[in-house]
Amino acid sequence: MAEMQVLSNMKRRIEKLVGEVKEVQNDLANSVNTMNNLQSQLTENKLVKDELDNLEQGAKIFKLVGPVLIPQQADEAKSTVNTRIEYISKEVKNAKERAQKVEKEQQQRRVTLLTEQQKFQALVQQVSAQKQ
């Protein structure tokens, strides 16, 4: 039963491929999550920057450090927020690139899986035709 051997081999390969596709899918969901988190942090920081830029002269600014509010100079606060925005923007860019890479990989794996499945089905039909 050479065909049977080939079929069961293929079946095992397909199962492995399915597992891989699922793994990549999880990976993709994770990177999308990270990206969304970073994006919302970025939005929040931009809102704070906007607020700080439009403050009245002499308004008191505090920063929450643990359980205490510490007074801060406006310039200091602004530069902190600017650095954060810069940093998070970079992170967002990295996360985007990563997500795109993972998505491409997912597409490729899916195509491989599909062709493998089609081959398998064709073979199954061939074998059952031979039997009759």
Next chain:
Amino acid sequence: MKSRAESAVETPGGTVALGSLPPEQLDRLQGELQREVQMISASLSQLSNAVSRLTASKENAAQIAEMSNDQEILVPLTSSIYVPGRLADTKMVLIDIGTGFFVEKSPAAAEIHFAKRATLLKEEADKATQVHTQKRQQLEAVSAVLQRKTAELASQNRETKKEET
């Protein structure tokens, strides 16, 4: 809305007629849309929570503006224990502007601040609601076509079985 026969869905690859897709892909599309709809629902409820918090803060700021120094108030220590206190300063309130920064503002300015933020979030919520409706319609279309295809396949299977016997 388009009729069901020509219902189409936007995918990264462009517009696709649903009727031309095999059931497996429809199933995948259905799953994806379901996840998206769920995610948007979650953010919508977060947004509406935030809007109601901001509105409450705005009302509180308005109340403070009307009070005078030394006004007696009850300060909540927990949700069930209150101690009497006096307002020391009604000219300034401290507001949270995000990411751990706090700013002193007059109650009137605070009111404006909260109102501005609430409007901003409402706009976002409106946008999200639109996307939500759109995705839900797409999901319905996909589910309908998938159901039809499954039914067709099932009846085909029955017929071939009849022929065999």
